[in-house]
Amino acid sequence: MIKPSMLRSLQSAVSRGSSQLARRGYSSESTPERKVVVLGAAGGIGQPLSLLMKLNPLVSSLSLYDIAGTPGVAADVSHVNTRSEVAGYQGEGELGKALEGADVVIIPAGVPRKPGMTRDDLFNINAGIVKSLCTAISKYCPKALVNMISNPVNSTVPIAAEVFKKAGTYDEKRLFGVTTLDVVRAKTFYAGKANVPVAGVNVPVVGGHAGITILPLFSQATPKANLDHDVIVALTKRTQDGGTEVVEAKAGKGSATLSMAYAGALFADACLKGLNGVPDVVECSFVQSNVTELPFFASKVRLGKNGVEEVLGLGALSDYEKQGLENLKPELLASIEKGIKFAKQ
Numbered sequence: 001m002i003k004p005s006m007l008r009s010l011q012s013a014v015s016r017g018s019s020q021l022a023r024r025g026y027s028s029e030s031t032p033e034r035k036v037v038v039l040g041a042a043g044g045i046g047q048p049l050s051l052l053m054k055l056n057p058l059v060s061s062l063s064l065y066d067i068a069g070t071p072g073v074a075a076d077v078s079h080v081n082t083r084s085e086v087a088g089y090q091g092e093g094e095l096g097k098a099l100e101g102a103d104v105v106i107i108p109a110g111v112p113r114k115p116g117m118t119r120d121d122l123f124n125i126n127a128g129i130v131k132s133l134c135t136a137i138s139k140y141c142p143k144a145l146v147n148m149i150s151n152p153v154n155s156t157v158p159i160a161a162e163v164f165k166k167a168g169t170y171d172e173k174r175l176f177g178v179t180t181l182d183v184v185r186a187k188t189f190y191a192g193k194a195n196v197p198v199a200g201v202n203v204p205v206v207g208g209h210a211g212i213t214i215l216p217l218f219s220q221a222t223p224k225a226n227l228d229h230d231v232i233v234a235l236t237k238r239t240q241d242g243g244t245e246v247v248e249a250k251a252g253k254g255s256a257t258l259s260m261a262y263a264g265a266l267f268a269d270a271c272l273k274g275l276n277g278v279p280d281v282v283e284c285s286f287v288q289s290n291v292t293e294l295p296f297f298a299s300k301v302r303l304g305k306n307g308v309e310e311v312l313g314l315g316a317l318s319d320y321e322k323q324g325l326e327n328l329k330p331e332l333l334a335s336i337e338k339g340i341k342f343a344k345q
């Protein structure tokens, strides 16, 4: 139960946060108009993500789309007294209106895993959903930054790229696979083992977003902590299996939704800051890449006014990470090729 004293401190934290944001130039007077669209807004991720985007002062227009259930979510979220105007759209007939004028489109549309499934088991359903949504994006908002959350990300991002290529709208700087949840997990697990405050922790996570393709670079984690090799191995495995940990704990009721909404909101916020010209915005993301021989790869990316400003290299890897990198390449390549093949059919 929330006590009045807790509520008062929450209110004062929010008000301190708003004045800090205003000092950093995020007040509604000085920030540009930005439209953010959530596709799959009535789902497990979509609902809390819509709320978190409503709390973001960089958003002026929040467009919530799903095949069903969006009027209720939009009405609910719209009562929150923050800057953005909220509109709900339901069904394919309203998809165009939902997308028109978008700066950022976030896609958590699709089915989640149940225990015993891999992310690739979602391919048959989610590939078609992503393909049709991306076809609409290329028609109604071809310049938007696309934040792909729907799994399997290792395949859905290549599918989106092929759809955009076919439509003649592909810009590799504007397509992102959201791998922020891997970073969020790596930071949390590392802070626990290193016994340091999590707020100051940084851990790059590279590769892809499934099992061993998720490669956290704990050798580059800051603040430094001299953790034993077996602890690093355990942390790596826990980060790689983080999604499965949640799927099993939810026991058939889906996969990560709340932590994913948080991670998705962080990444969308970084995209908006980049668009608005805030310097040095760097996040890990699964993008078209020359960092390895694979055509798509997650690594640190500098975000700017056109989306990807620079795909950053891997930096120095430990021998364990070098081995992990080689181990992940065949699986990641197969998932990328599966997506491309599907989209080309």
Ligand SMILES: NC(=O)c1ccc[n+]([C@@H]2O[C@H](COP(=O)([O-])OP(=O)(O)OC[C@H]3O[C@@H](n4cnc5c(N)ncnc54)[C@H](O)[C@@H]3O)[C@@H](O)[C@H]2O)c1
Residues within 6 Å of the ligand: 039, 040, 041, 042, 043, 044, 045, 046, 065, 066, 067, 068, 108, 109, 110, 111, 112, 113, 122, 126, 129, 133, 148, 149, 150, 151, 152, 153, 178, 179, 180, 181, 182, 209, 254, 255, 256, 257, 260
């Ligand atoms: N990238 C990541 O780190 C990450 C993390 C967690 C979950 N996910 C993935 O996100 C996806 C969504 O997960 P969830 O838990 O929110 O699932 P959910 O079933 O709770 O919600 C999905 C929503 O998508 C909607 N939808 C289905 N087809 C649609 C279409 N054609 N257009 C618009 N909306 C459509 C559904 O109506 C539903 O509301 C899953 O594929 C899941 O695996 C990714």
Ligand SMILES: O=C(O)C[C@H](O)C(=O)O
Residues within 6 Å of the ligand: 112, 113, 119, 151, 181, 242, 243, 244, 246, 247, 255, 256
């Ligand atoms: O694990 C899943 O299926 C969902 C998501 O990819 C996650 O990492 O939590």
